[in-house]
Amino acid sequence: MRMKAQHVVALLVVLLLVYAASLGEHGVLLVRDGRPVPVVLGVAVLLLPVVGIVLVAAELRFGRRVEALGRRLDAEGGLPADELPRRPSGRADRAAADQLYQRRRAEVEASPEDWRPWFRLAMAYDDAGDRTRARKAMRTAVALHAAHEPR
Structure with missing residues (x-):
């Protein structure tokens, strides 16, 4: 499955x-027009692909x-198994997800400078369907790992 995602x-x-x-080609054409409005639009069109890339x-x-980080946590035996009961739709049971979140949050509070509890918290957020907080917690895990681990 991993190779498919990479493809x-x-x-x-x-x-x-x-x-x-x-877009770059169209932006250049607009800039070459020479009139102020098309030039400004051309510059904006040229910036869009740069921002996207x-x-x-x-x-x-x-x-x-x-x-x-996931591979490392798995190698250390710290990657949690999916332990949540699922509804027929595949979504996690809300009450169970909330309990798991509380446990993961307590792990983070006990060891806030360790990336591992943050990684597991991100997974708990993701299981609960809170993608915004999951990404924020995962960014914290990545930053803590980068700050405290030798490369």
């Missing part, structure tokens, strides 16, 4: 680059770091 990501990156090249690169870098 999808590679395809999406290629499509982004093709789209960026197309920078954002995608940052997300890919984040994803690689999370994957590496």
